[in-house]
Amino acid sequence: MMHIMTNEFNREHLKKYGIRSVLVVPILEGDKPTGVIFFNTHTSRVTFSPAQVNFGASLASSVSLAIQNAKISERYRLLSETASKLLAADKAEEVV
Numbered sequence: 001m002m003h004i005m006t007n008e009f010n011r012e013h014l015k016k017y018g019i020r021s022v023l024v025v026p027i028l029e030g031d032k033p034t035g036v037i038f039f040n041t042h043t044s045r046v047t048f049s050p051a052q053v054n055f056g057a058s059l060a061s062s063v064s065l066a067i068q069n070a071k072i073s074e075r076y077r078l079l080s081e082t083a084s085k086l087l088a089a090d091k092a093e094e095v096v
Contacts, residue, residue, distance in 0.1 A: 017040075017042075018042050019040045019041070019042060020040075020041050020042060020043065020044055020045045020046070021040070021041040021044075021045050021046045021047075021048070022038060022039070022040055022041075023038070023039040023040075023048045023052065023053065023056055024036050024037070024038055024039075025037045025039070025053075025056035025057055025059070025060045026060060027060045027063050027064050027067070028060070028064055029064060029067065029068065034064070034067065035063075037056060037059060037060050037063070039052070039056055
């Protein structure tokens with residue numbers, strides 16, 4: 001499912017959910033954006049403070065590191081699995 005993000009869509013979305021203020025923080029993998037975190041207020045319009053923006057940036061950085069660590073862990077698991085299979089095949093050849 002694909003949505004085209006336009007100002008009209010954004011206004012309708014904000015209105016539908018009663019969102020008064022939004023802080024959007026990108027999740028980056030290096031320089032490549034891989035996602036976003038949205039912080040919303042529903043009670044009143046606010047200007048997010050530098051501390052809130054810094055919190056959002058720190059959270060996004062932590063999420064990015066967690067994603068990268070998960071990818072590294074999966075690569076390691078696959079390499080370990082492949083190495084185990086190769087060793088088992090090598091031992092089977094020695095027996096023959």
